[in-house]
Amino acid sequence: MNELPVGDKAASRRVNHWVDPSFIDLPEGSISLSGRRKDRPVLCSKAELKRPRKRKGETSNCHLLKESAQRGQDEPWVDRYSPCSQAELAVHKRKIEEVETWIKVHTSISKGGILLLTGPSGCGKTATVQVLSLELGLRIQEWTNPTNLEPYSNSQCELRVSNFSCSSQLSQFQEFLLRANKYNCLKMAGDGGTTDMKLILVEDFPNQFYRQPGSLHDILRRFVKTSRCPLVFIVSDSLSGDSSSRFLFPKEIQEELDISSISFNPVAPTTMLKVLTCISTLEAKKSCGRMRVPEQALLEMLCSGSSGDIRSAINSLQFSSLADTLLEQGLWRTKKDRPVMSKARVVSRSNQRKKKSKQPKEHEEEQAIGGKDASLFLFRALGKILHCKRGIYEDAEVSEGAPEAGLPSHLSHHYREPLLVDPELVVERSHMSGEFFSLYLHQNYLDFFSEVEDVHRASEYLSDADLLTSDWMSRDTMGNYGCSVATRGLLHSNSQQVYVGFRPLHKPNWWLVNKKHRENCLAAQSLFRSFCLTPISLQTELLPYLAKLTNPMSSQAQITFIQDVGQMVLRRFPGRLKLETLTDKEPGKLERDSEEEEKEESHCGVEEVLPDSQPQPVTNQVLLMDENLIIEEYDSD
Numbered sequence: 001m002n003e004l005p006v007g008d009k010a011a012s013r014r015v016n017h018w019v020d021p022s023f024i025d026l027p028e029g030s031i032s033l034s035g036r037r038k039d040r041p042v043l044c045s046k047a048e049l050k051r052p053r054k055r056k057g058e059t060s061n062c063h064l065l066k067e068s069a070q071r072g073q074d075e076p077w078v079d080r081y082s083p084c085s086q087a088e089l090a091v092h093k094r095k096i097e098e099v100e101t102w103i104k105v106h107t108s109i110s111k112g113g114i115l116l117l118t119g120p121s122g123c124g125k126t127a128t129v130q131v132l133s134l135e136l137g138l139r140i141q142e143w144t145n146p147t148n149l150e151p152y153s154n155s156q157c158e159l160r161v162s163n164f165s166c167s168s169q170l171s172q173f174q175e176f177l178l179r180a181n182k183y184n185c186l187k188m189a190g191d192g193g194t195t196d197m198k199l200i201l202v203e204d205f206p207n208q209f210y211r212q213p214g215s216l217h218d219i220l221r222r223f224v225k226t227s228r229c230p231l232v233f234i235v236s237d238s239l240s241g242d243s244s245s246r247f248l249f250p251k252e253i254q255e256e257l258d259i260s261s262i263s264f265n266p267v268a269p270t271t272m273l274k275v276l277t278c279i280s281t282l283e284a285k286k287s288c289g290r291m292r293v294p295e296q297a298l299l300e301m302l303c304s305g306s307s308g309d310i311r312s313a314i315n316s317l318q319f320s321s322l323a324d325t326l327l328e329q330g331l332w333r334t335k336k337d338r339p340v341m342s343k344a345r346v347v348s349r350s351n352q353r354k355k356k357s358k359q360p361k362e363h364e365e366e367q368a369i370g371g372k373d374a375s376l377f378l379f380r381a382l383g384k385i386l387h388c389k390r391g392i393y394e395d396a397e398v399s400e401g402a403p404e405a406g407l408p409s410h411l412s413h414h415y416r417e418p419l420l421v422d423p424e425l426v427v428e429r430s431h432m433s434g435e436f437f438s439l440y441l442h443q444n445y446l447d448f449f450s451e452v453e454d455v456h457r458a459s460e461y462l463s464d465a466d467l468l469t470s471d472w473m474s475r476d477t478m479g480n481y482g483c484s485v486a487t488r489g490l491l492h493s494n495s496q497q498v499y500v501g502f503r504p505l506h507k508p509n510w511w512l513v514n515k516k517h518r519e520n521c522l523a524a525q526s527l528f529r530s531f532c533l534t535p536i537s538l539q540t541e542l543l544p545y546l547a548k549l550t551n552p553m554s555s556q557a558q559i560t561f562i563q564d565v566g567q568m569v570l571r572r573f574p575g576r577l578k579l580e581t582l583t584d585k586e587p588g589k590l591e592r593d594s595e596e597e598e599k600e601e602s603h604c605g606v607e608e609v610l611p612d613s614q615p616q617p618v619t620n621q622v623l624l625m626d627e628n629l630i631i632e633e634y635d636s637d
């Protein structure tokens with residue numbers, strides 16, 4: 001595998017002249033928005049694809065100018081303006097310090113160790129590691145998934161199919177870690193006096209790990225025993241619900257292997273704006289008048305449209321520099337071109353108090369090109385509805401007369417100040433179905449209301465929303481309407497708009513009840529299979545009946561289950577279930593439809609999937625042959 005001594009800037013500069021630019025594989029003149037090549041050569045260092053680094057003592061602007069002058073016109077700006085020092089990084093100082101401290105400790109004091117960097121895509125995790133390695137004089141040895149499996153004759157897991165031999169990605173990864181950890185980098189001509197200190201970086205994971213995370217854990221267990229240099233994993237969060245970091249590195253493994261974890265946040269809009277302004281100014285200077293510095297409004301729009309992804313923002317800026325062409329084609333809208341949404345501008349109360357004339361944050365602009373799919377963590381999405389933010393008409397004339405005047409006097413109590421959020425957009429960006437979103441609202445809304453009349457009205461709206469989706473035939477179509485009724489109903493009912501401050505949010509009670517229900521279905525089907533009844537019939541018809549009998553034909557497991565499920569009226573409930581708190585970065589879990597679940601259950605081997613919380617059958621054999629059971633006395637009293 002190739003590696004590049006990042007420490008030696010001169011060498012790196014030389015190498016970069018003959019290395020392909022990031023988008024060499026695209027037709028001339030076209031620019032990719034991704035900013036990164038995924039089909040890199042086998043096991044090559046990502047550092048090879050990066051631009052040369054800055055020399056000490058050069059100021060950043062001067063450096064940027066020189067660099068940009070040397071580069072071809074088509075070079076992506078993300079590559080051209082990639083940061084070379086901590087000061088240039090658009091990452092929070094504290095995060096940089098945390099990573100720096102960890103690297104220092106694990107390269108000097110305790111050699112080795114594993115660090116996990118998480119955070120949304122494009123927030124500068126990789127850039128931070130690269131900058132710090134450069135500053136600390138570390139070489140980066142990076143694993144990249146091989147796209148073609150090369151012959152690897154020494155490998156243990158070798159596949160030999162008619163003279164063709166190749167090893168699995170997994171065994172190559174294992175070997176890479178072993179060698180990277182064991183051997184120093186080769187000294188190359190031009191390396192000078194670079195140190196042997198290095199850092200292993202893994203951002204691409206062999207696919208096998210997503211199927212069997214256990215195989216990764218086994219490799220890591222072996223790695224930590226002999227670890228000599230730090231190993232950094234970078235895992236990007238996804239808002240669509242599949243959290244790779246939690247799947248690949250569950251809490252138990254982090255504790256067992258003493259893996260440190262640092263979570264990055266999206267790039268702050270102000271920092272992003274500074275970077276974009278700097279880049280556009282430099283590019284405008286360089287273009288000798290051909291390109292103009294974009295309006296502040298356009299830059300702000302790019303920032304808000306990128307959802308904290310600096311790569312996406314810079315790519316969009318580069319596109320917007322082609323504005324003349326795009327504008328001609330009508331593909332790019334500037335703020336001026338956008339239709340006026342309303343006659344009077346609406347500002348939030350807090351903004352008004354601060355006497356800021358800025359557009360409120362909540363009015364996120366839609367971007368025609370390059371806008372990243374703006375996602376919201378569920379916690380924030382719920383907050384936007386529950387905190388019920390409203391604005392006032394900025395234009396005094398309008399605020400005095402128009403809105404209330406629009407309502408007849410007997411409906412004047414329904415007047416509300418305009419909303420600062422678009423409820424349907426909030427739900428869409430939460431990546432959760434309307435029904436589940438309403439469920440979360442239902443669980444949490446009480447804490448945000450101050451008047452009992454408002455609660456009464458809100459509960460009516462929630463019931464209406466529920467009714468809209470009660471019929472399974474029309475549920476798919478009506479789901480969104482139901483959610484509109486729930487969200488808008490809650491917003492409208494909350495007439496007082498009292499500031500409640502921070503309130504913890506909880507996962508719906510329904511969640512736990514549904515889980516218990518599914519476990520019971522599974523257990524009922526497993527324990528009373530010979531009755532050939534559906535899980536529901538078993539629990540609602542057969543088990544209550546068996547519970548009344550003094551001498552049912554049951555095993556101990558069956559008796560326990562009958563006592564648990566079939567005797568509801570006699571049971572004492574322990575009170576309310578303990579609710580799970582919803583954390584701020586948690587994606588909303590989408591439970592599968594219970595009908596689907598039931599179907600699935602009937603297809604799979606029940607004995608394999610019987611939940612731990614249920615009494616386990618003695619053996620399957622015993623259950624299938626009921627007549628052989630030892631019948632115990634069962635006292636229903």
Ligand SMILES: Nc1ncnc2c1ncn2[C@@H]1O[C@H](COP(=O)(O)OP(=O)(O)OP(=O)(O)O)[C@@H](O)[C@H]1O
Nearest residue numbers: 081082088089090121122123124125126127236311
């Ligand atoms: N000031 C800056 N700070 C951070 N990155 C910058 C800056 N200017 C330009 N960039 C570029 O933005 C990109 C940031 O992407 P980076 O690979 O660091 O993100 P990431 O958090 O690792 O996400 P992913 O996992 O998707 O790669 C890099 O290409 C970097 O060169």
